[in-house]
Amino acid sequence: MKLHNYFRSSASYRVRIALNLKGLDYDYIPVHIARGDHLAGPFAAISADMLVPVLEDDGEHFSQSMAIMEYLDETQPEPPLLPRDPVGRARVRALSESIACEIHPVNNLRVLKYLVRELKLDDVAKNAWYRHWVRVGLEAFERQLAQLPAGSSYCYGDTPTMADCCLVPQIFNAQRFDCDLNGLPRTMAAFETCMQLDAFRRAQPSNCPDAES
Amino acid sequence: MKLHNYFRSSASYRVRIALNLKGLDYDYIPVHIARGDHLAGPFAAISADMLVPVLEDDGEHFSQSMAIMEYLDETQPEPPLLPRDPVGRARVRALSESIACEIHPVNNLRVLKYLVRELKLDDVAKNAWYRHWVRVGLEAFERQLAQLPAGSSYCYGDTPTMADCCLVPQIFNAQRFDCDLNGLPRTMAAFETCMQLDAFRRAQPSNCPDAES
Structure with missing residues (x-):
């Protein structure tokens, strides 16, 4: 591959x-x-x-x-990256899409370029945009986690799923843009749990062959 | 339900x-x-x-x-809304996500409200934003369709899939915002084929109980 x-x-x-x-x-x-x-x-x-x-x-x-x-x-x-039962699969996919369809698309590189080049936003306004969508999106993510049974170490259940694959990169981005991550206990606990695993750590941007500081 | x-x-x-x-x-x-x-x-x-x-x-x-x-x-x-084989399923999901993760999130209501309320965009600039992402996104969609075998009446294969469920509402939105839909032959052919079906026509916004003009 x-x-x-x-x-x-x-x-x-x-x-x-x-x-x-x-x-x-x-x-x-x-x-x-x-x-x-x-x-x-x-x-x-x-x-x-x-x-x-x-x-x-x-x-x-x-x-x-x-x-x-x-x-x-x-x-x-x-x-597996998804639970076996349809309800669990729907929950994990919805969590994943809360990031992949609600937060990330609005903040990806081509959108930020449009804000700067076409709309002439300065850095302050661009960063406010970025942080707004991260915050709104992660609060919605947290509310979803809060409705799931307590005790999960990851986003859903006791093993990493597609939702964790989406969450961790989003938190990395949020940290890079200095977003407010307070008041998101379940979300940040899942992030921390994931980052204990070699699979997540090894894949992080700073470990990539093309990494730049 | x-x-x-x-x-x-x-x-x-x-x-x-x-x-x-x-x-x-x-x-x-x-x-x-x-x-x-x-x-x-x-x-x-x-x-x-x-x-x-x-x-x-x-x-x-x-x-x-x-x-x-x-x-x-x-x-x-x-x-089924997805083909049976993993490659076909990946193609249909990628087409679906080209709309659900690339076009629609950047143009949804809360983003447009932010453009107007926070960034003070006028209607001309807001509509230019809208049309830009629809056009860029549908051109990418068209290029994906162009790589699939010719002869499909729908987005993928001979029956409607999740990709068609995503495409048709996106075209409705594009038409409402007067976006340029020229030069998208496979995309628009799939749209027209779908609109022959009662399932698509009956679900359209103007047929909904809460429809407004």
């Missing part, structure tokens, strides 16, 4: 965690999206949506991090 | 289509999100993330449209 990705892309980080959790080896192919390398050249030829990550497996190219994690879970079922 | 939703919410429209495709009856519970009815009162009590749609089934409440469609497909498998 090959993973075309970028150290700082949180969608890439999700898939790196999932691959590690499943114990799958992969070649790390860096794509420098801050420099625009995803918009032309060899990467654009394999990626119809010109976004990272792209997983290469058996000659096929797969895009969209959530779809990739589902694909991995279907083709390499152990250990 | 009950669906808490709003006629103009495209995430709600996705689930209405999915329920119709599967032939499932449901009670339509309107939540007036433009008026803020999702942020307080009875809806906030059942919805941890305070977003529509919420599906009620067997006393459980489910949020996030993509997670709800997956839940329906797992608990009511026929007719």
